[in-house]
Amino acid sequence: KAWSEENKEQNRHYVRKQNLKHKFAITIEEYDAMFEKQNGLCAICAKAETAIDHHNGLPKRLAVDHDKVTGKVRELLCTGCNTGIGNLKHSIEYLENAITYLKRHQ
Numbered sequence: 001k002a003w004s005e006e007n008k009e010q011n012r013h014y015v016r017k018q019n020l021k022h023k024f025a026i027t028i029e030e031y032d033a034m035f036e037k038q039n040g041l042c043a044i045c046a047k048a049e050t051a052i053d054h055h056n057g058l059p060k061r062l063a064v065d066h067d068k069v070t071g072k073v074r075e076l077l078c079t080g081c082n083t084g085i086g087n088l089k090h091s092i093e094y095l096e097n098a099i100t101y102l103k104r105h106q
Contacts, residue, residue, distance in 0.1 A: 042078035043065070044077055063076065064076060065085075
C-alpha cells in the first residue's frame with residue numbers, strides 16, 4: 001500500500017494495463033491506436049469525453065465498447081453513449097424503438 005501511495009502514476013498505469021488485458025484482451029498500445037484513429041472522440045456522438053472520474057478528479061478515458069456475447073472489441077465510446085446503449089441492452093430493436101419514440105415527440 002505504501003508503494004502504491006508513493007508511485008501513484010506507475011500504479012495507475014499498471015492497473016489500467018491489467019484491466020485492458022483482462023476485460024478486453026487488448027494492450028494499452030492497441031487502446032491508444034484506437035483512440036488516435038478516432039481522433040480522441042466517441043464513435044457514436046463524435047465528442048470528447050467530458051465525464052470526470054470522482055476518485056481522482058481527472059477526465060475519464062473513452063470506454064472500450066465490446067460485444068457482451070463474443071467479447072469482440074468494437075470501438076471507444078464516451079460514458080454517456082456507452083451507458084445509453086448499455087441501458088438499451090445493446091439491442092438494435094430497442095435503439096430503433098427509441099429513435100421512433102423521439103421522432104414521434106419532436
